[in-house]
Amino acid sequence: MNIKKRREREIEEMRELILKAASNIISDEGLDKLSIRKIAKKIKYSPSILYHYFNDKEEILNNVMKRGYKKIISAVSSAELKDTSPEERLVQMTKNYIIATLKMPDEFMVAQLSKSEEALRHTSFLFKGAVREKPALSLLYQCLKDIYKNEEIEEDRIELTAQSIAVSTLGLIIKIIVEKDIGEEQKQRIIDFFSEEIILRIVNDSRTK
Amino acid sequence: MNIKKRREREIEEMRELILKAASNIISDEGLDKLSIRKIAKKIKYSPSILYHYFNDKEEILNNVMKRGYKKIISAVSSAELKDTSPEERLVQMTKNYIIATLKMPDEFMVAQLSKSEEALRHTSFLFKGAVREKPALSLLYQCLKDIYKNEEIEEDRIELTAQSIAVSTLGLIIKIIVEKDIGEEQKQRIIDFFSEEIILRIVNDSRTK
DNA sequence: TTCTAAAATTGAACAGTGTTAAATAATCGA
DNA sequence: TCGATTATTTAACACTGTTCAATTTTAGAA
Numbered sequence: 184m185n186i187k188k189r190r191e192r193e194i195e196e197m198r199e200l201i202l203k204a205a206s207n208i209i210s211d212e213g214l215d216k217l218s219i220r221k222i223a224k225k226i227k228y229s230p231s232i233l234y235h236y237f238n239d240k241e242e243i244l245n246n247v248m249k250r251g252y253k254k255i256i257s258a259v260s261s262a263e264l265k266d267t268s269p270e271e272r273l274v275q276m277t278k279n280y281i282i283a284t285l286k287m288p289d290e291f292m293v294a295q296l297s298k299s300e301e302a303l304r305h306t307s308f309l310f311k312g313a314v315r316e317k318p319a320l321s322l323l324y325q326c327l328k329d330i331y332k333n334e335e336i337e338e339d340r341i342e343l344t345a346q347s348i349a350v351s352t353l354g355l356i357i358k359i360i361v362e363k364d365i366g367e368e369q370k371q372r373i374i375d376f377f378s379e380e381i382i383l384r385i386v387n388d389s390r391t392k
Numbered sequence: 393m394n395i396k397k398r399r400e401r402e403i404e405e406m407r408e409l410i411l412k413a414a415s416n417i418i419s420d421e422g423l424d425k426l427s428i429r430k431i432a433k434k435i436k437y438s439p440s441i442l443y444h445y446f447n448d449k450e451e452i453l454n455n456v457m458k459r460g461y462k463k464i465i466s467a468v469s470s471a472e473l474k475d476t477s478p479e480e481r482l483v484q485m486t487k488n489y490i491i492a493t494l495k496m497p498d499e500f501m502v503a504q505l506s507k508s509e510e511a512l513r514h515t516s517f518l519f520k521g522a523v524r525e526k527p528a529l530s531l532l533y534q535c536l537k538d539i540y541k542n543e544e545i546e547e548d549r550i551e552l553t554a555q556s557i558a559v560s561t562l563g564l565i566i567k568i569i570v571e572k573d574i575g576e577e578q579k580q581r582i583i584d585f586f587s588e589e590i591i592l593r594i595v596n597d598s599r600t601k
Numbered sequence: 602t603t604c605t606a607a608a609a610t611t612g613a614a615c616a617g618t619g620t621t622a623a624a625t626a627a628t629c630g631a
Numbered sequence: 632t633c634g635a636t637t638a639t640t641t642a643a644c645a646c647t648g649t650t651c652a653a654t655t656t657t658a659g660a661a
Contacts, residue, residue, distance in 0.1 A: 219619060219620085228639075228640090229641075230619085230620090230640095231621080231639075232639060235638070240620090292505075295570065298572060306571075309567055309574050343581070343582065343585045343586075343589075344590070347564075347586050350567045350586075351560035351564070353563040354559040354563020354564065355556075355559040355563065357504075357559075357566060358559045358562060359518065361506075361507055361515075362518045362519075364512075369519060380598075381556045384593050384594050387593050389592075389593070399658095427647060427648080428647080437611090439611095440611065440612080441609080441610060441611080443650080444608095449649090
């Protein structure tokens with residue numbers, strides 16, 4: 184009986200080994216240099232073996248991204264800022280999110296740009312009601328509700344605002360990743376301006392007050 | 393003498409033929425299905441010939457994107473809205489831009505996500521002073537200057553605002569392209585809300601008034 | 602018009618990719 | 632220890648981008 188569990192654990196270890204190797208290759212050489220054969224060489228197995236632990240390359244990629252995703256979520260939620268104003272929390276959350284994602288640019292890009300069902304199951308947030316299903320967007324939504332708690336604003340408008348903040352931040356991150364040679368100071372300037380000013384402007388619904 | 397010019401024209405025609413074939417394949421089957429051999433088959437030449445007219449696949453891609461780029465620029469500037477308020481112009485510009493890009497999603501993605509020198513020469517706009525060098529961003533900048541003409545706002549802040557609008561819009565477009573299965577009505581809802589409300593909120597510098 | 606040099610075009614090959622099927626090696630339960 | 636099940640590899644297929652030498656086509660001069 185427990186031999187079955189050991190096998191299960193061994194399978195999980197093998198999957199981990201593969202994912203770690205893939206992750207390393209992506210970090211070291213970039214996403215486009217990742218290949219099945221390169222992963223196999225790194226873990227000293229034959230290329231075919233990967234197809235016993237994963238269906239195809241995309242599934243490997245999906246799992247690599249899932250790991251990154253968890254890191255990012257924890258980076259954002261571990262913000263420990265419960266006794267500050269919701270506005271401040273929003274600003275800090277945005278900044279944390281940007282900084283966390285910029286530490287794993289390739290994984291982030293794979294995840295966010297993949298059109299596969301599996302990837303979209305995690306990354307999509309543009310549909311109506313997303314605010315209730317997506318953890319990351321839900322954090323944002325709660326923040327907005329706090330901000331608007333004294334105003335009367337329709338749920339729909341809040342959701343659309345949350346989604347707008349999300350796409351805007353996504354755009355900023357992607358642009359910073361693609362435009363890889365802007366200097367460090369300019370990068371900081373833009374990140375700060377965006378999260379400290381733009382985000383707050385976006386929140387400023389004109390129907391308020 | 394004029395035979396040399398004819399040759400030149402023939403070369404240009406051949407390049408056009410290749411680019412058009414590439415563009416068609418991208419539109420029909422998607423960017424990832426584009427291959428040198430497929431282009432060659434489409435124009436009924438051997439694959440090697442492409443290397444006489446272009447250095448490599450990337451150069452072909454860069455030229456395909458350049459075509460798309462021009463279309464988008466003209467779509468935005470042909471907005472014919474000179475006698476409306478700058479705010480309204482801004483909203484309409486944003487909408488036109490989004491609609492134009494969504495008509496050529498693959499070309500747009502290639503262009504905006506390519507990290508090659510050549511591509512970045514056209515697409516980068518995050519650097520300081522971009523507002524004076526990039527035509528598309530310059531349009532935005534002029535609009536903002538009109539809006540702020542009665543306030544005293546530093547040039548730097550205006551540039552950062554323009555850049556923020558640009559990344560935000562980029563994020564929205566990318567997200568809509570990637571999240572390909574949101575319904576048409578939801579897509580419209582988000583585009584409208586973003587360009588009619590969010591954009592105007594972003595413009596609303598708190599140092600104003 | 603014929604010959605030669607240059608240009609356009611091709612075929613074949615290289616090194617790489619993802620993926621599959623059959624053959625082999627290792628491991629398990631009886 | 633034997634038979635069955637699982638893990639792993641080998642070999643192959645159908646692709647990819649790219650290069651280089653051979654070939655065909657074309658242009659200009661004799």
